[in-house]
Amino acid sequence: MNLGISPKSRVSRLFRSPSFRALAALALVIAIGCVFNAEGTFFRWHTHRDMLRHISVFGILACGMTLVIITSGIDLAVGSVLGLSAVLFSLFSLQLGWPAWLAVPTCLTAGAACGLTSGGLIARFKIQPFIATLAMMVFARGLAKWVSGGRKISTAVQLADGSFEYREAPGVFRILGSKLFGGNIAVVTLIFLACALVCYVLLARLRLGRQLFAIGGNEEAARLSGVPVSAAKLLAYGLCGLLSAAAGICHAVQEQQGDPEAGAGYELTAIAIVVIGGTSMLGGKGGMGLTLNGAMAIGYLEKILSLNAVGEATRLMLTGLIIVGAVLFQKHRK
């Protein structure tokens, strides 16, 4: 039987590969940007730099979300864990004056603990991921408000007499919130790219990543092939929590404060990034490359609408249309 693949079909397979199709969606958005370039502003580097800075926090959340979605799960708590971590980090660094080497790991641990808790409920008690992480989403938001007393935690410290005193933000805030390479790229963008790289390696090269794909593809088959399903799921949610906490730190350093409301609704954006990239909500398929693409597509879309100062109503309608357009463009390329 001749099942050899002709050169032509190899090309057509490239065109049909998910990564290529994801690129097509991004290309469409960029093309729109080139047309509506706001008097050339779209062609300047700092527009792109700002887009990358803005999307970084969402991108970090999307990295963790990718891991979880690949196991055919979902994590609704990423936004709340971001808020919790932003509050904790500000509290430790700004108000209690902890050094960065202590504050950062503590926050990451707290985030990972939230993720592990959801993961435990899902893996051990077989609660549906949507419910378990919904509960965590509400709980972590409550915790953030409780820790912060419902107020933003900033460099303004309340003194005994009720007046406020302003303190200098510590070095870690300045460093993480700054730009590098002659102001050409934000540090948070580098953090995002580093997270993406780590997740990429995990998914593409590490045993754990392969196990996550197997779980998403057919959990029972994975279990019977010796995949430690519970442990792998636990790790996926734990990592997702950890990355959410990292996003929270990035959010806090950019805002120079910890807002207990930070990250509300971000879970939807993070999921949208993952899915627009081309990863399937059903699990077992996808990857970090796609998520990176999805992040850029959403980032550019927002940037273009913002650059052109499109009014809110029109902006929303256009966003809806362009999302559908981009996804259709992905599908129907030949």
Place this chain on the structure above:
Amino acid sequence: MNLGISPKSRVSRLFRSPSFRALAALALVIAIGCVFNAEGTFFRWHTHRDMLRHISVFGILACGMTLVIITSGIDLAVGSVLGLSAVLFSLFSLQLGWPAWLAVPTCLTAGAACGLTSGGLIARFKIQPFIATLAMMVFARGLAKWVSGGRKISTAVQLADGSFEYREAPGVFRILGSKLFGGNIAVVTLIFLACALVCYVLLARLRLGRQLFAIGGNEEAARLSGVPVSAAKLLAYGLCGLLSAAAGICHAVQEQQGDPEAGAGYELTAIAIVVIGGTSMLGGKGGMGLTLNGAMAIGYLEKILSLNAVGEATRLMLTGLIIVGAVLFQKHRK
């Protein structure tokens, strides 16, 4: 081959049946209410009446969401379509003075059109439900803002000279917003129950219902067995849109205005109601009885926390804990 089922196992099957377990979760919440009864307030009928009135709008959304989730889909647009329909209904009734028999069907049609559009993208163009309805969610919100000019549409009509004149709300607003049977039950609650009944019959008795279950259980098998998969999905999303529009009308009559921001975030609550009831996000399993239970559980949970004036942070944390508790309680009954 004697594989007859003993009476004992029939009882244990009842205990393990999803409907029974859903009731267990509701029972847990009600038990909490009986303990923390806010000086007896929990035992008065109007507490329950108000809870029912409050949960009705969410419940109607959850009815439509149940249909969609059973096909293993999701509809994120319900909240936005609610907002759009609230705006349209207020515009037609309050500002343009259309009679109810014209305004109500027009709004329902608009909602159904939104649902059918998402359904078409999903069934015909094979876009993932999450993405298609996310796009619709954004689009419908934009449309609502555009139609309303970004303002709430109320009985205050701006005159030519810029001043406002208050008009009497038309009869339909008063009737739908009122209570019946000696003020013992709100009209919107009756609308909710009617919607639930219709959906119950659809799912449990009609051919379409069975097709939806089959699609959710194994879409490929359903297709091979001759189920008109696309048409059934289209109808499910269409009905979900229609019910969202009905919820929008109920929202508008209660608020006495059409707020273009109405329903923001309601989709999460609607999904939570469906899933806490016991319907699986994976599709193919569940039912309206469960959703009704879920609506009551969420409704009572909110009511109890509100009656006891629990603080914001504590309220959120308790909500998270009780959701997990209720779901675990569902699982671990013998």
Place this chain on the structure above:
Amino acid sequence: KDHGSPASSAAPPKWTIGVSQCNLGEPWRVQMNQDIRSAAEGHPEIKVIYKDSQNDSLRQRSQIEEYASAGVDLIIVSPKEAAPLTAPIAAAYRQGIPVIVLDRRVLGTEYTCFIGADNVRIGKAAGHWALRKLGGSGKIVELEGLMTSTPGQDRHAGFREGIEGSGLEIVFEADMKWLEPDARREMESALSRFPRIDLVYAHNDPGAHGAFLAAQAAGREKDILFVGIDGLPHEGQVYVKRGILAASFEYPTGGREAVETALKILSGEAVPREITLSSRVYTPENVEAGGEWLRDN
């Protein structure tokens, strides 16, 4: 302090006040509850219960019904919406429970007292201030609060009225929905498009702060004046002290006034039907001295 020891808390509270706050997601509203709490602290004769309706008028409506049926002695409500809350407030009022409406109005007259500030007036004052500061001409970026909300609309309308007929030009406006990250993103776009921006008018202080951070990142914060609204002690006022904002216009919460009025009502004194709060402007010059009261102009 020894809670609950019979010696210190002489008598149990005489009156119960129910507070219904429409949303605790905004710092300004957290501050309002805080103000109520600190004002009530000195009065052991009242007990205050707080409920938060999570930005949902129907939920707030249930809360008012709950207070009415629980028979509290007075209700303080900061309504989310006028139309949907008019009926339940009127019902409670008719039942004989005094109701103080804070910040946003309800329709009709069936309440005891309204306490609030005037967003249009504040917006207009900001406009006048910008006009004076820029000397009649300049390019302005307006970062709007949620434009479907009345405060957003009023702050917008007032500001436009304030700068009407002058050479001030609004070159860029965007809805940042009261959110700092959105404000920063919109400001970045404005900065990339316009080489010259003289003033940023944001409908709240976090918005102005987000805009400042964007400008700082672009190295242009020195060329631009940032104006915000709200003037909370730990937010706007601190920003002004640090030189981030050129001005922050106070939007008073009325929490303290509400408690004072409530005490008067409960002890039988007559109160006016409407109390309009006056507000202050904080600038680097006057912030240490506690700001300057806005005069009507």
Place this chain on the structure above:
Amino acid sequence: MTAAQQTAPRLSAPVLRMTGIKKSFSGVAVLIGVDWALRAGEVHILAGENGAGKTTLIKILAGVHSDFSGTITLSGKPVRFRGPQDAAGHGIAVIHQDIAVVPSMSVRDNIFLGREIVRGHRVCFRAERDRARAVLGRLGLDIDSSRLLEDFPVSVRQMVEIAKALVHDARIIVMDEPTSALNEVEASRLFKIVGDLRSQGRAIVFISHRLEEIYRVGQTITVLRDGRAVGTFPAAELPPDRLVELMVGRAVDRLFPPRTAKLGGLLLQAEGVSVPDPSGIKPWAVEGLDFRLRAGEILGLAGLRGGGASELVHGLFGSFGKRVRGRIRLAGEAYVPQSPGCAIRRGLALLTNDRKSSGLVPTMSVGRNISLASLGRFSPWGWIKTGREAAAAGRLIETLGIKAGAADEVVANLSGGNQQKVLLARWLETSPKVLLLDEPTSGIDIGAKNEIYRLLDIWTSEGKGVLLITSELPELLALSDRVMVLHRGRFIDEFDRGEATQERVIKAAMGMENQA
């Protein structure tokens, strides 16, 4: 074997003719011009090796694939189906190879799926229940039709798939490997039904890889090879050897190669093993079982549905966690089933009988499916050496003759038999000591079966032990050194190679003490 042929009403006009059928999947041609015709009152066999295109041809007929070239003529009129519903409307019922049932629905709902009995739009439950009971009774299945199908093993699912086709009055009934999960008794019942249908003048298309079945039911045989119809023959005129040669392209001299492995020391020793019933209907699926397996031995497990053989191997493998009772020694050391991972490390391998729900990971490629159970070996310190992984997968694809476009082809695109080989490859890659094989040759073609039998002999010669479950009795008898028969979870009888006959095994399996 050839009893059914004489009564065939010969040479009526064809009810169905497919001509010049061509179909390719994303550039790869699968069918390159197939012509054949089907007459009423005949059972028409489609034969061919795995991946020859039988299922693809059937799916075209069933309206599943609508983008093909060629023509379908139904009773002289050309037709083109827009979808499965359309085909069903033309009187075509199909039993699909990858059993198209919805596990989360009840048996009854599955049987009437797509063709509910309705009054207006309301489903008539009573009518459906009665008709379901009738058709299940015909198939000899005594189950409560309101129970969920997921409570039942794959054999019941297959019966339900058959029942689906039978409740509708179809002119043409297509059966794509309907017996792959059925045992002897159930299969005979099906053949009787097929005979009845034929005498009613229906046309039946039957696909099977079991030679004896082909000759038992079929009158006409069409052989497919490499996407072409090689020829159509009356069954009586095509001797089995020739059929095999036509399918495989070479002669298979002995289907069952002689056993050469020498028995070695004790490998697996079980005393008083009890395994819980996964569906929870009875407390134990297997109760108090003792057995031994020596190195180099193939121990056949026989029994009817509910006999407990599948549960036994699952229990040994740790699929049910630590709930298995009894003392087990593996290669001389105590072994307690804990989890599949543990079992794999101890040298056990389990090929399940349900490749779709518990075998394949459909979203993954062939290569990754193969390496899944032995990932640890390719990933020291957790880092996967993709080169070594691909090389190993390539080797096995070669050894087992898996027909896949490439090692990175998605496994869901493979033909059924090739998917089964992928699973075999997965377990071989773990280099197990004891192979637990539950229906290892389900859906595999003659040529490949022959290869697998040869491999089984080689592996046992290397000292591996095999627990073999298969519903194909000839296979069981030819391969097993010993056959152990279970009845309702208990040991009932045991036969050595010499004493085991089909009759004695069936009798024992039905619960009759067998002392002849």
